[in-house]
Amino acid sequence: MKATAGEKIFYGINYVILSLAGLSCLIPLIHIISLSLSDSHAIMSGYVTLWPVGWSLESYSALFKGTQIVRAFQNSIEITVIGIVLSMAFTIMAAYPLSRKDFNARRFFTLAIVFTMLFSGGLIPTFLLVKSLGLVNTYGSLWLPGLISTFNMLIMKSFFENIPEDLMEAAKMDGCGEARLLIQIILPLSLPVLATLTLFYGVGYWNSFFSLLIYIQDSNKVNVAVMVQQMIQSQSLMQEINNLQPADIQQMTPESIKASGIIVMMVPMLIVYPFLQKYFVKGVMLGAIKG
Numbered sequence: 001m002k003a004t005a006g007e008k009i010f011y012g013i014n015y016v017i018l019s020l021a022g023l024s025c026l027i028p029l030i031h032i033i034s035l036s037l038s039d040s041h042a043i044m045s046g047y048v049t050l051w052p053v054g055w056s057l058e059s060y061s062a063l064f065k066g067t068q069i070v071r072a073f074q075n076s077i078e079i080t081v082i083g084i085v086l087s088m089a090f091t092i093m094a095a096y097p098l099s100r101k102d103f104n105a106r107r108f109f110t111l112a113i114v115f116t117m118l119f120s121g122g123l124i125p126t127f128l129l130v131k132s133l134g135l136v137n138t139y140g141s142l143w144l145p146g147l148i149s150t151f152n153m154l155i156m157k158s159f160f161e162n163i164p165e166d167l168m169e170a171a172k173m174d175g176c177g178e179a180r181l182l183i184q185i186i187l188p189l190s191l192p193v194l195a196t197l198t199l200f201y202g203v204g205y206w207n208s209f210f211s212l213l214i215y216i217q218d219s220n221k222v223n224v225a226v227m228v229q230q231m232i233q234s235q236s237l238m239q240e241i242n243n244l245q246p247a248d249i250q251q252m253t254p255e256s257i258k259a260s261g262i263i264v265m266m267v268p269m270l271i272v273y274p275f276l277q278k279y280f281v282k283g284v285m286l287g288a289i290k291g
Helices: 005-037 040-045 058-066 069-099 106-118 123-132 150-162 165-173 178-189 191-206 210-215 224-233 246-250 254-288
Strands: none
Touching (some): 005 058, 005 254, 058 069, 069 106, 069 150, 069 178, 069 191, 069 224, 150 191, 165 178, 191 254, 224 254
């Protein structure tokens, strides 16, 4: 069907607005990348905008030699991988029974879980609870309070409800138990929502910031997000990079090293996202629309 003149104008305005919104997100990222790859003299002179000037990797060398970025990166991987495994396992175990129509108490438990989405115990009671459990200064303080996201659980529950009942009844008639039904039938059919929620949980754990500031006191246990924040706020960044020779320090600028830290923090998520992109929209839409 041919678009009318009004529809063409509407589409054109939408394209312009979306293009401007996309550029507003992309330009700062390009500028940060350019700062991390530019020569210090060009940065101090203000010549760097959207393209690196005097290509140099010295800022990355200084970052890895003079800071604990490698340890922080390893901590981030540990927090993210274990957090994803735990959160996905418990989200599946919560969503599956609540999606079954023969579970009599599913309405009560669903409302009780949604209640936690609207109301929480508060920051201080949560901290006191975590402290009483002996989880302060351990990664358990990050995994346990956010083990299940109510929003993610509801998406997975809706997705499970869209799977035909006839398929599950046929599997049961063939002698399939609940555990086998979930593992061999339901989960293989749920790859889109599993990939989508894995991405949601992964981004959340990788960017964990506020929880680490509250619960983690050991500087050797901080992740990349907290370390980059500390680098950005530090007024004596060059003095903290004490593993470099004086000649190398003179070639560096705080802006380039901070930009390098931001890029190191962002790269893993930028690498992972394309592999999960094909499941992303499908997983969210099928988990949100029943029919």
